[in-house]
Amino acid sequence: MNSPDTDLVVHRHGRSDGPDLLLVHGLTDCSGGWSQAVEHWKDTYRVTTLDLRGHGESPRFTAAQLDEHPGDVMVDDVVAVAGRLDRPVLVGHSLGGAVALTVAARHPDLVRALVLEDPAPRSPEEPQRLPERGRQYLDELAPSRAAADDDELVAARREQHPGWPEKELLPTGRAEQQVQDDYLLRGDWKPTEPWPSLLERLTVPALLLTGDNLDEVVISPELEEGMRAAAPALEVRRLEGAGHCVRRDRQDVFYAVVDEWLVSLGQRGASS
Numbered sequence: 001m002n003s004p005d006t007d008l009v010v011h012r013h014g015r016s017d018g019p020d021l022l023l024v025h026g027l028t029d030c031s032g033g034w035s036q037a038v039e040h041w042k043d044t045y046r047v048t049t050l051d052l053r054g055h056g057e058s059p060r061f062t063a064a065q066l067d068e069h070p071g072d073v074m075v076d077d078v079v080a081v082a083g084r085l086d087r088p089v090l091v092g093h094s095l096g097g098a099v100a101l102t103v104a105a106r107h108p109d110l111v112r113a114l115v116l117e118d119p120a121p122r123s124p125e126e127p128q129r130l131p132e133r134g135r136q137y138l139d140e141l142a143p144s145r146a147a148a149d150d151d152e153l154v155a156a157r158r159e160q161h162p163g164w165p166e167k168e169l170l171p172t173g174r175a176e177q178q179v180q181d182d183y184l185l186r187g188d189w190k191p192t193e194p195w196p197s198l199l200e201r202l203t204v205p206a207l208l209l210t211g212d213n214l215d216e217v218v219i220s221p222e223l224e225e226g227m228r229a230a231a232p233a234l235e236v237r238r239l240e241g242a243g244h245c246v247r248r249d250r251q252d253v254f255y256a257v258v259d260e261w262l263v264s265l266g267q268r269g270a271s272s
Contacts, residue, residue, distance in 0.1 A: 008077055009057040010050045014042035019112075020085040021045045024078060026094030026120075027189055028141065028179045030056030032171025037091070037247065039167075040255050048085060052096070053077055054180035061183050069128065070183055071095075071191040075102045082110045089262065093117040094218070094244065095189055102191040104206070105198040113265055114206040115258055117246050120218045121195035134187035144176035153177075164248045199230035207235045207261045211242025211249060218244065235261070 011031050021041055023034045031049035041047050051058035052074050053065070065073045078099055082088055089112050092100030097119025104111040122128070143160060147153035150170060157169040164172075183189075208227070210219035219227070224236055237257055242249040 007059050008050050008053060008081065010048060010081055013038045013047040013049070014045050016046060018045040020048065020088035022048045022050075022078070022082055022085060022088040022090050024050070024090065024092040024096030024100050025052065025055070025175075026092075026096045028055070028137065028176050028184070029093070029096075029172055030175035030178070032056070033168055033175065035167045035171065036165040036251065037255075046085075048081065048088065050078075050081055052099070054183040056175055056178055060180045066183060066186055066188070069188055069192050070186075071099065071102075071122075071189055074099045075106070075191050078103050079107055079110065082107070087112040089113045089115060091115040091117070091258075092119060093247070094120045098122065098190050098195075101195070101198050101202070101206075102193060104204050105193075105201045108203045111204050113204055113262070114202075115261075116206065116208040117254075118210045118218050118244050119208065120190065121198060122190040122192065123223075124194045124196060126190075126194070128188055128190075128192060130187040131185065132187070134185040138181065138184055141176045141179070144173045147173065147177075161245075161248070164245070165251070168248070195227065196230050199227055199234065202231050202234070205235075205265055206231065206233070207237070207258065209237050209239060209242075209246050209254060209257060211244070211246050212238055212240050213243040213249075216243030 023037060025033050030051050034049050038047050053059060054061045061070050090100040090104055097116040098121040100114060101119055101121055104114045143156040144153060147156050153173040154169045157173045210217050227234060239246055239250045239253050247254040
């Protein structure tokens with residue numbers, strides 16, 4: 001379905017009377033990449049997922065929006081969706097974590113709390129546009145885009161990510177086929193405001209989960225130290241055996257940590 005306040009494709013799951021969770025996926029992913037999360041939380045929460053603009057079944061960026069900085073357009077989109085909910089907990093992965101952090105810092109009245117899964121906000125030294133990185137990303141999509149049918153696609157995804165939940169292989173593979181190429185190649189994906197100023201303004205409770213596979217994760221120990229200094233109330237957990245996709249690499253621990261943290265805030269956990 002489309003959200004009343006934006007043309008994005010938005011899906012709602014779970015209890016109509018539960019606290020709101022709004023899940024924001026990462027670059028080249030889609031709402032279907034949260035299948036396991038929806039299954040885990042649907043009996044307790046009202047779970048909303050969306051396809052970010054340029055991803056999945058949502059509309060493509062226009063030329064004007066590409067010039068405007070797509071990451072900031074995504075922030076406005078998520079603000080529109082969050083505004084239709086009852087102060088959701090925002091859960092964001094990677095680029096979705098950067099978008100969620102920006103929304104929470106700029107609009108704390110719309111957000112109850114923030115869960116960041118190895119987020120990728122822009123650093124002060126990072127160029128806003130990285131076209132060469134865009135070409136690299138597009139090249140990495142080749143196995144999914146070469147698949148002749150869904151069976152081949154699932155097989156390719158399983159080979160790439162043998163430990164991922166089976167139900168997420170097909171939707172994430174399709175998302176790699178669907179992502180907007182000119183958006184990806186432009187290399188301008190992230191919200192423009194860098195993380196130090198966002199964290200300094202953050203007032204809602206926030207949990208950041210990352211992994212100890214330092215070859216994969218965005219949040220290096222040095223970056224973690226800087227983030228803790230900028231936002232002393234930010235809680236950071238580094239999970240053993242996890243890379244960039246923390247919830248997929250350590251399914252057993254990720255949800256237990258998040259549930260316990262939500263309970264500590266007065267939110268109901270998955271076991272309630």
